[in-house]
Amino acid sequence: MSKNPGGKKNPLLAANKAERNRKILIQVAVAAVLIALVAGIGIGIAAKKAKRDDPGPTPSIPAAANTSPDGITGTITDKGAIRIGKAGAKVTVRVVADLQCPACKGFEAANAQVLDDVVKNGTAAVEYDVIAFLDKASTTRYSTRAANASYCVAEADPSKYQAWVARMFAQQPAEGGAGLPNDKLVQIAKEAGYPDSVAGCITDVKYDKYIQSHTDEVLKSGIQSTPSVFVNGKALTSQEVFGQGAIAPAIAAAAAQ
Numbered sequence: 001m002s003k004n005p006g007g008k009k010n011p012l013l014a015a016n017k018a019e020r021n022r023k024i025l026i027q028v029a030v031a032a033v034l035i036a037l038v039a040g041i042g043i044g045i046a047a048k049k050a051k052r053d054d055p056g057p058t059p060s061i062p063a064a065a066n067t068s069p070d071g072i073t074g075t076i077t078d079k080g081a082i083r084i085g086k087a088g089a090k091v092t093v094r095v096v097a098d099l100q101c102p103a104c105k106g107f108e109a110a111n112a113q114v115l116d117d118v119v120k121n122g123t124a125a126v127e128y129d130v131i132a133f134l135d136k137a138s139t140t141r142y143s144t145r146a147a148n149a150s151y152c153v154a155e156a157d158p159s160k161y162q163a164w165v166a167r168m169f170a171q172q173p174a175e176g177g178a179g180l181p182n183d184k185l186v187q188i189a190k191e192a193g194y195p196d197s198v199a200g201c202i203t204d205v206k207y208d209k210y211i212q213s214h215t216d217e218v219l220k221s222g223i224q225s226t227p228s229v230f231v232n233g234k235a236l237t238s239q240e241v242f243g244q245g246a247i248a249p250a251i252a253a254a255a256a257q
Contacts, residue, residue: 056209059151074158080214082154084161085125091254094127096228099146100134107227108169111247116162123255131215142179147211149185152201153194164192
């Protein structure tokens with residue numbers, strides 16, 4: 001026997017069905033929100049990881065920048081140093097320095113003329129291995145910003161690089177302060193003969209990530225202090241580094257071999 005005579009709808013069954021449908025829709029909606037939330041979190045985490053793992057741009061000196069009439073050219077070595085010199089230089093001088101380092105300033109003041117001379121006469125090429133391990137010595141990560149400026153100017157014109165290094169050390173800020181602001185770094189670059197076009201690279205700290213990675217690699221290689229100076233791969237003693245023109249005999253001896 002039919003429980004619904006006359007084919008009339010059972011309002012209780014209809015209400016139960018509607019309630020079930022409503023619950024199903026709510027569950028589907030909640031599931032969709034959760035899926036979207038999980039997906040959003042996953043995308044966010046992936047984006048942060050990608051940003052963290054991104055090594056950033058790598059500095060390089062284009063061939064077009066090597067137009068010095070006296071044959072001085074610049075390259076970035078495979079270890080990240082800025083190499084300045086003429087083709088065929090018999091001697092390589094590697095200077096590991098931090099532009100915030102007072103001892104590096106002393107080395108530069110004593111030996112800048114020697115290094116400039118040996119580059120110009122073709123005796124030696126100088127590899128300026130600028131690192132940034134003294135960021136804590138300023139409140140604005142001056143070491144990193146100065147090292148970044150080093151790559152920026154070298155890319156623009158390597159023949160002016162040594163003059164820029166001399167100006168940077170001459171105006172080195174005291175440790176513990178704010179360091180030189182970026183607009184001052186731009187000004188120093190202009191004083192060394194660089195064009196306005198270097199400003200963006202300097203103010204954007206374009207090579208920040210590269211510098212951190214390079215600094216870590218240099219420190220892990222065994223460098224324990226700056227300046228660390230090498231002539232044809234041989235580490236020099238403090239007596240061979242500090243003092244007016246102290247590095248000249250080591251370069252002359254290496255050239256004579």
